Amino acid sequence: KNFLQASNPGLFENDSDVLWQQGHVPETIAYHSRVGINTDAPDEALVVCGNAKVMGRVMHPSDSRAKQNIREVDANEQLRRITQMKLVEYDYKPEFASVTGIKDT
DSSP, rough: OOOOOOOOOOOSSSSGGOOEEEEESSSEESSSSSSESSSSSOOSSEOOSSSSOOSSSSOOTSSSGGGGOOOOHHHHHHHHHHSSSOOOOOOOOOHHHHHHHOOOO
């Protein structure tokens, strides 16, 4: 394994404490835990508390650039399936809303 080296000597106790490592694809790095920006308690793979600026594309699984064999489906069959879905409404828990900045819970 090729581990990234900290630019600040003494930042890591030893190589076993380093979770950042070179990715399998060239010019990538991997971190095998949760990452928090402006938070020390991330509860997801990546939590950004604040604004994020992207100088390029953001690819998402629902993005058509990530799909192939796109075709129309039978609308009546899909509506039948939708009527079988369980629909719910909910309120966010106050502790979640306050951390994420949600005002209308």
